[in-house]
Amino acid sequence: MEPIHLFELVIGMFVAIIALHYVAHRLGLPPSVALLSGGAMLAFMPGLPAIAVDPELVLVIFLPPLLLDGAWTIAVGRLRRHLIGIASLAIGAVFFTAAVVAVVTHLIFPSLPWAACAALGAIVSPPDAVSARAVLQRVQLPRRLQILLEGESLLNDASGLVLFRFAIAAGVTGAFSAGEAVGNFFLLAIGGALVGLAIGTAWVLLARRLGDEYLIIAATALLSWTSYLLGEFLHVSGVIATVTTGLVASWHQHTVLSAATRMRGSAFWTVIVFLMEAAVFILIGLSLRGVVERGGGFETVAATLGWPILMVLFALTVARFFWVFGSDFAIWLGNRLGLKRYTPVGARGATVLSWAGVRGVVTLALALSVPEGFPGRDFILVTSFAVILGTVLIQGTTLGRVIAWARLVEPSSEKAPLTLSQAEAAMAQAQLITIQSRAYDTAGNLIHPQLLDRYQRRAVSIVDYAARTxxxxxxxxxxxxxxxxxxxxxxxxxxxxxxxxxxxxxxxxxxxxxxxxxxxxxxxxxx
Structure with missing residues (x-):
């Protein structure tokens, strides 16, 4: 494709993003559904060339900034408090789902090597950060469930990527060691965390010294790719490196960024993330044409692979339900035995957690990166795309109804934060103390009467408002x-x-x- 035609295609994609978002808003649909469907329809438009998506390039361009944005906005305090639950979903649920899918696939196709079955399991097991954000932005959840899903979407890609690489290596070389895989996973995770900590610390020091808000915003925009590429270059987890960098930068951004930098940077980054999230779903839809052509056309795919695909989709959905409900039962049983460190989310909360496993860009990129000649490659490609379509179109559109049915409430064990008005009242009192200390000169003469009166009246009115909102x-x-x-x-x-x-x-x-x-x-x- 000529460079000018590629540029025209990119501009057309952005125009389509705006139009499809508008249609989704008017019809009350999740934007991800409209974008995915629109991209799929565009893929088969007459005269439009087939879009060949480079999986490595898609991961490098889109995944790091979206991971950084998620880490930047996540509630760090709640992330630490619920780290065990997040790890259970991001590591345990991914490994368990991959194993279940591998077993079911091998039962359907006994001639397919275990390595190929495991590769498919690794590809479809991690729910996607981009898809999760697209869904969670439209729903209201208790804080605990919100942080569990947000934290899982940030960390589970590392689990899926490690599993996938080991499965591909096993398929190519014929050698696989479960112990080595688990050990390497933790080494990759720890190495990625150290890289992210170093890059995040370097950003904090740099932001304090640059002084120019535009330079700081530009440096922050490059932060995600720097972390991810350095992590991958050092053969550790680029995903964990990026997330760790985002957490460090998020924690310190309140003290190292000026108000102007924060406002302008937030506006810039919001637009970038919006376009990237939307472009991901458009690209997934556009890739449908190539996937269907590899499978022999719609009729061939439906006739020969329809039932196996449904079985895989059913298996990964049931596996997630089994893991979430099993984990919640283990917590309940521990409470009954006197181990009351954690509180179960309950059947309704577990249902919402189980139903929120939407797949997206990571699944697509991993499927497309399966080497040519790898056993079962066509089946892996078609099944992976069907899983994305099924979870986005079914779970993504119905999650709101499931949450409404669940009627979830904030548990009493979850400490409620101060309300906005209460926090504002505390802030106003602290400001008043500073004004009172500076309103008089060293001789005790009032030199800022209007300023003192203004802050006194403001503090009184805010406290009164907090009491009678x-x-x-x-x-x-x-x-x-x-x-x-x-x-x-x-x-x-x-x-x-x-x-x-x-x-x-x-x-x-x-x-x-x-x-x-x-x-x-x-x-x-x-x-």
């Missing part, structure tokens, strides 16, 4: 509606003055920025 909410909404109207009026007048030639562009931009900040502040306060 329901009473003040409609009043404040009306108040900020007026503020927003005033901002709009000021903006119209500012534009009139500029169009009439009475102010220059510099004055327009400076005052417009002030109005923008005032508008954002009012919208945030109203929300």
């Amino acid at each position: 329901e009473h003040y909410t409609p009043i404040l909404h009306a108040h900020f509606d007026v503020v927003l109207e005033a901002v709009a009026t000021g903006r119209r007048e500012l534009i009139r003055l500029h169009r009439a030639g009475e102010i220059d562009d510099e004055t327009l931009h400076e005052l417009e920025r002030d109005l923008d900040l005032e508008e954002l502040s009012a919208i945030s306060a109203k929300a």
